[in-house]
Amino acid sequence: MTISDRQAVRDAALPRREDIPKDPNRPRWRAVDPAVIVAILVSAGFVLVAIIWPVGKVIGEAFSAEAWPIFERYLTTVQNRILLNTIMLGLTVASLGTLVAFLFAYVQVRVPAPRLVKTMIHVIALLPIVSPPFALAVAAITLFGRSGIITRDIFGLRLDIYSWPDIPFMPPAGLTIVMALTFFPIAYIMLTGMMRALDPSLDEAAANLGASRWHTFRKVSLPLLAPGIASAFLLLFVEALADLGNPLVLGGSYTVLASRMYIAIVGEYNLTAGSVLAVMLLVPALVVYFVHRYYANKSSIVSVSGKPSGRHAEIKSRPIRWLLLWTVLAIVGLIVLLYGTIVVGSFTKLLGVNHAFTLEHFEAVLFGYGFEAVTDTVTLSAIATPIAGVLGVVVAFLVVRRRFWGRGTLDFGVMLGVAIPGTIFGIGYLLAFNTPTEIFGITVFPKLTGGAAFLGGAIAIVMVFILRSAPGGLRSGTSSLQQIDPAIEEAATSLGSSQQHTFRRITLPLIRPAFLAGLIYSFARAMTAISAVIFLTTPEVRIMTAQILNEVDAARYGNAFAYCVVLIIIVLVAIGILSFLVGSRTDAEQSSGGGTWG
Amino acid sequence: MGLTAQGKDGTSAPATLSLERLSKHFRSPEGAAVKAVDDITIELSGGSFVTLLGPSGCGKTTTLRMIAGFENPTTGRIMLDGKDLVRLTPDKRGMGMVFQSYALFPHLTVHDNVAFGVQLQGKKGRELEATIDAALDLVNLHGLGSRKISELSGGQQQRVALARAMAIEPRVLLFDEPLSNLDAKLRVSLRSEIRRIQQQLGTTSVYVTHDQAEAMALSDVVVVMNAGRIEQAGPPDVVYRRPATRFVADFIGRANFLSGDVLAARGETVDISMMGEAMQIPSGGGHRAGDTAVVVARPESIRVGDGALRARVKGSTFLGSYVEYELELGDGQENMLAVDGEWMSHGIHSPGEDIAWTLVPERAYALPASPPTAD
Numbered sequence: 001m002t003i004s005d006r007q008a009v010r011d012a013a014l015p016r017r018e019d020i021p022k023d024p025n026r027p028r029w030r031a032v033d034p035a036v037i038v039a040i041l042v043s044a045g046f047v048l049v050a051i052i053w054p055v056g057k058v059i060g061e062a063f064s065a066e067a068w069p070i071f072e073r074y075l076t077t078v079q080n081r082i083l084l085n086t087i088m089l090g091l092t093v094a095s096l097g098t099l100v101a102f103l104f105a106y107v108q109v110r111v112p113a114p115r116l117v118k119t120m121i122h123v124i125a126l127l128p129i130v131s132p133p134f135a136l137a138v139a140a141i142t143l144f145g146r147s148g149i150i151t152r153d154i155f156g157l158r159l160d161i162y163s164w165p166d167i168p169f170m171p172p173a174g175l176t177i178v179m180a181l182t183f184f185p186i187a188y189i190m191l192t193g194m195m196r197a198l199d200p201s202l203d204e205a206a207a208n209l210g211a212s213r214w215h216t217f218r219k220v221s222l223p224l225l226a227p228g229i230a231s232a233f234l235l236l237f238v239e240a241l242a243d244l245g246n247p248l249v250l251g252g253s254y255t256v257l258a259s260r261m262y263i264a265i266v267g268e269y270n271l272t273a274g275s276v277l278a279v280m281l282l283v284p285a286l287v288v289y290f291v292h293r294y295y296a297n298k299s300s301i302v303s304v305s306g307k308p309s310g311r312h313a314e315i316k317s318r319p320i321r322w323l324l325l326w327t328v329l330a331i332v333g334l335i336v337l338l339y340g341t342i343v344v345g346s347f348t349k350l351l352g353v354n355h356a357f358t359l360e361h362f363e364a365v366l367f368g369y370g371f372e373a374v375t376d377t378v379t380l381s382a383i384a385t386p387i388a389g390v391l392g393v394v395v396a397f398l399v400v401r402r403r404f405w406g407r408g409t410l411d412f413g414v415m416l417g418v419a420i421p422g423t424i425f426g427i428g429y430l431l432a433f434n435t436p437t438e439i440f441g442i443t444v445f446p447k448l449t450g451g452a453a454f455l456g457g458a459i460a461i462v463m464v465f466i467l468r469s470a471p472g473g474l475r476s477g478t479s480s481l482q483q484i485d486p487a488i489e490e491a492a493t494s495l496g497s498s499q500q501h502t503f504r505r506i507t508l509p510l511i512r513p514a515f516l517a518g519l520i521y522s523f524a525r526a527m528t529a530i531s532a533v534i535f536l537t538t539p540e541v542r543i544m545t546a547q548i549l550n551e552v553d554a555a556r557y558g559n560a561f562a563y564c565v566v567l568i569i570i571v572l573v574a575i576g577i578l579s580f581l582v583g584s585r586t587d588a589e590q591s592s593g594g595g596t597w598g
Numbered sequence: 599m600g601l602t603a604q605g606k607d608g609t610s611a612p613a614t615l616s617l618e619r620l621s622k623h624f625r626s627p628e629g630a631a632v633k634a635v636d637d638i639t640i641e642l643s644g645g646s647f648v649t650l651l652g653p654s655g656c657g658k659t660t661t662l663r664m665i666a667g668f669e670n671p672t673t674g675r676i677m678l679d680g681k682d683l684v685r686l687t688p689d690k691r692g693m694g695m696v697f698q699s700y701a702l703f704p705h706l707t708v709h710d711n712v713a714f715g716v717q718l719q720g721k722k723g724r725e726l727e728a729t730i731d732a733a734l735d736l737v738n739l740h741g742l743g744s745r746k747i748s749e750l751s752g753g754q755q756q757r758v759a760l761a762r763a764m765a766i767e768p769r770v771l772l773f774d775e776p777l778s779n780l781d782a783k784l785r786v787s788l789r790s791e792i793r794r795i796q797q798q799l800g801t802t803s804v805y806v807t808h809d810q811a812e813a814m815a816l817s818d819v820v821v822v823m824n825a826g827r828i829e830q831a832g833p834p835d836v837v838y839r840r841p842a843t844r845f846v847a848d849f850i851g852r853a854n855f856l857s858g859d860v861l862a863a864r865g866e867t868v869d870i871s872m873m874g875e876a877m878q879i880p881s882g883g884g885h886r887a888g889d890t891a892v893v894v895a896r897p898e899s900i901r902v903g904d905g906a907l908r909a910r911v912k913g914s915t916f917l918g919s920y921v922e923y924e925l926e927l928g929d930g931q932e933n934m935l936a937v938d939g940e941w942m943s944h945g946i947h948s949p950g951e952d953i954a955w956t957l958v959p960e961r962a963y964a965l966p967a968s969p970p971t972a973d
Contacts, residue, residue: 204701208693212689
């Protein structure tokens with residue numbers, strides 16, 4: 001090395017005056033990685049094309065000239081019952097679902113019971129997550145409907161499950177109960193996590209200061225859990241507003257926005273009316289969803305001081321213990337009864353009429369005309385799952401670890417995928433992609449939906465699967481990343497690792513459980529999706545959930561049950577395979593936590 | 599109006615707490631029976647500050663939680679002024695507890711946290727406010743009542759926890775490693791504050807810690823626990839100077855253990871031959887001529903630089919006010935730690951040097967021959 005070489009090296013190493021950043025908070029040394037820019041552009045592009053544009057089309061359609069009379073009809077005439085019905089259904093389902101979730105969570109955390117019983121309660125409570133959203137509704141009709149096995153055959157009642165108990169403005173009890181059982185698992189997981197995170201010494205401190213158990217529950221536990229309870233309630237409210245399957249199957253004449261929207265599109269092919277209804281649903285759903293997020297964030301910082309220690313004190317009073325445990329076990333019994341009906345019904349000619357054993361339903365589903373639906377659904381879900389999982393984790397990484405303009409907007413944009421009811425995406429896709437997309441006369445996308453769509457509409461379906469599933473991965477990825485000290489990544493960088501290498505070798509392995517949870521959630525969500533996809537299925541691409549609805553419409557309950565059983569098994573097997581592939585245990589298992597003995 | 603150690607029933611004398619043959623057995627996850635606390639008996643006189651000291655798992659926290667009522671004893675009694683507490687639920691015991699995690703109610707302000715227990719005692723209006731003010735004054739948090747808990751530093755949070763516990767004018771104050779979440783400097787200043795407040799109020803206090811410096815600085819009585827049993831209970835200087843067992847000597851302060859042959863026992867002292875030297879050393883008793891005795895030699899009881907004994911310097915660490923030496927004795931003895939505060943007079947020795955040393959006999963202590971059992 002010559003002297004002039006050394007001089008050049010020294011010059012290069014020393015920052016020149018104009019290189020020194022003006023703003024000391026701005027780290028000049030962290031060059032922007034091209035991969036980060038690509039990731040931002042791709043995810044932002046997805047949000048724009050798959051979420052913003054279709055929903056924008058719906059809003060545009062709803063505010064077109066011919067839409068005003070329709071608005072008037074639904075808001076001022078007798079038809080405004082539909083909006084009121086929707087809100088009432090949301091409120092009753094959210095109240096009942098939150099109550100059930102709270103009971104389950106409370107029993108898990110605070111009531112002493114054999115470990116086996118608690119694990120059983122936990123597993124059964126999670127069953128609705130991996131099954132099609134209206135599986136319980138179909139089972140409920142068979143058991144409690146007009147010719148129900150329990151209501152008619154056992155008790156001799158002629159109960160009309162579609163309307164009972166006929167209280168003005170109130171939804172049918174059957175619909176409320178089934179929807180509460182369908183949606184409560186999410187609230188149960190949220191509340192269990194919150195109760196476990198509460199520092200047990202808070203209860204002890206209250207007792208120590210002279211507070212009775214009831215006083216402690218009212219003045220300490222309940223206020224601390226209030227944001228979580230509010231958050232769970234609001235989430236269930238949004239789910240109930242947006243649900244299409246259950247109101248279609250169990251609603252009878254109690255029409256809500258989502259089911260009216262379905263009739264407007266599928267029955268009347270009136271996209272404008274559908275859009276008007278969609279906007280009426282969009283506004284409350286979005287508002288409530290983001291109020292829910294506000295409370296969810298608030299409740300995640302419950303413990304402000306010190307580290308939680310010890311274990312949660314269990315309920316001592318025997319009567320209260322038994323009351324709580326047996327209430328929960330009764331609900332568990334109902335869930336088991338409903339799922340048992342699905343399984344038994346899939347092997348029976350026709351439950352309630354002809355109880356002969358048969359395999360014909362499975363033959364039809366697996367080897368007959370249902371075969372195509374099974375393979376199509378699994379294929380499209382399998383394509384969507386990794387994309388949704390990676391999208392969720394990458395956006396989580398960008399949002400938590402990188403500073404760039406529009407960071408919050410990107411997070412918000414991806415979250416719109418679950419905040420906006422699926423039916424609205426269904427209509428939006430019909431409006432946006434029913435013709436080839438052209439910019440300045442150049443075709444960007446071919447026709448993606450409806451008859452003669454490109455690939456039979458499979459692309460639109462996959463896009464919907466992704467946008468509905470990515471938010472789950474985003475949330476679990478975000479919370480997981482926030483718990484990892486950035487110094488760990490900085491250590492890798494200081495050892496000479498590039499940003500991509502650090503992400504692959506350090507960050508990704510650390511958030512692997514969250515990534516796995518995201519994948520499982522994505523797959524289960526795609527397999528059981530109905531509200532958006534029902535508008536997008538074509539004769540070439542069949543989706544199982546839509547097929548189940550057809551079978552229910554045609555009163556072929558046996559086939560519907562067989563579909564449900566096959567779908568649940570596929571989801572469970574996929575969870576097993578994913579857990580094995582990603583090499584981590586599922587987070588479904590849990591510890592009851594040992595005490596600390598000084 | 600100030601706070602006092604006065605109980606609800608109007609007795610003004612500080613409470614006497616005694617644990618009588620107290621045990622707590624757990625079943626471990628593997629199914630084995632664990633004696634977390636194994637038959638301990640101790641009396642805490644009124645107004646005293648007692649520390650339960652020991653390594654983790656020694657049963658000190660379990661003992662404290664039994665006193666508070668969060669654990670039920672397997673056997674034994676917990677007597678407060680002659681009344682058994684075991685059947686009382688925690689909320690009826692009138693004991694103020696300060697938690698390791700502070701356990702402040704995050705949804706309440708500082709004022710409302712302190713008010714929580716006082717309101718439950720039925721105080722209202724001016725009386726309530728006066729009590730809260732007095733409690734906040736006591737911990738030097740005057741005027742911070744309207745703050746949220748999340749707006750306070752760790753040290754301030756622990757002061758609120760202290761104020762909250764004292765505001766109910768408890769019969770006994772309980773502390774569960776209250777300083778372990780704070781940094782070293784704060785630990786020392788809060789430590790002296792806790793002592794000051796306890797002296798001022800005269801409330802009988804039980805304090806759990808694994809930090810022996812904390813225990814010595816705070817306590818009237820240190821109770822050293824190990825494996826669920828009490829190894830020794832006594833004033834800090836006695837425990838340090840006359841440890842009952844090798845465990846206590848090792849756990850409190852630093853200790854060298856030398857072995858020697860007992861020549862003659864004389865009651866308070868014992869004649870011992872060690873490394874060819876005969877010395878008269880204070881003794882815990884129980885020795886007979888011909889026995890082997892274990893002698894505790896604190897690093898400061900060794901004089902470096904003169905004397906009849908020889909050792910090789912293995913390591914030397916300069917620490918300013920003193921020099922610390924690791925000495926190799928040979929003759930079957932363990933290596934020994936010595937400190938030399940006189941280095942300015944005779945210089946610093948380097949590793950490898952052979953030096954003269956001696957044990958100052960009256961500063962050493964021969965452990966009792968057979969350790970008396972805890973009960």
